[in-house]
Amino acid sequence: MILENFKNGYKVSNGSLIAAGEKNDCFVRACANAFNITYDVAHGFVTKEFKRKARKGTKGVFATCKALGKVTFDLFQDTLFPITKEYKLKCVKKPVNASYTHKRVNYTVKTFCANYGIGTYIVLVNKHALVIKDGVVIDNGDMRFSGYRRVVESYIKVS
Numbered sequence: 001m002i003l004e005n006f007k008n009g010y011k012v013s014n015g016s017l018i019a020a021g022e023k024n025d026c027f028v029r030a031c032a033n034a035f036n037i038t039y040d041v042a043h044g045f046v047t048k049e050f051k052r053k054a055r056k057g058t059k060g061v062f063a064t065c066k067a068l069g070k071v072t073f074d075l076f077q078d079t080l081f082p083i084t085k086e087y088k089l090k091c092v093k094k095p096v097n098a099s100y101t102h103k104r105v106n107y108t109v110k111t112f113c114a115n116y117g118i119g120t121y122i123v124l125v126n127k128h129a130l131v132i133k134d135g136v137v138i139d140n141g142d143m144r145f146s147g148y149r150r151v152v153e154s155y156i157k158v159s
Helices: 009-013 026-035 039-050 061-068 109-115 143-149
Strands: 006-008 070-075 083-093 120-125 128-133 136-139 154-158
Touching: 006 009, 009 026, 009 039, 026 039, 026 120, 026 128, 039 061, 039 070, 061 083, 061 120, 061 154, 109 120, 109 128, 109 143, 136 143
Parallel strands: 006 136
Antiparallel strands: 070 083, 083 154, 120 128, 120 154, 128 136
């Protein structure tokens, strides 16, 4: 099976010198895609707020997002027209798929995408982060074929 509503999350890092030397940066890419900011701004944000070390994964994403509650980005600070963007974060741990009434079943990426088709979500699966924006999965290119089966451990609604 193939995800038809899929977009490659690596496009956000085109032209970034920081991204060229990085690995284990799925949460940085997820932030860049979810907040509509550049990879470099997202990298600085995750390094500062989440204490992420270069070329290492991001630890404590859910707890830190819950503690933050909202994030603010000051873009184009050194220009004539600076922009401030603020986003609220609503964190949900272990979401349960209510369409199953006979037993407790967690969402997979596919069922989450089908049920949460409107809005922007940073979705956390086992040791990985991706974005679902208005029903479109934004993730690593190789996940288009097998990534829809992963179990959603938690999500962060960005509004």
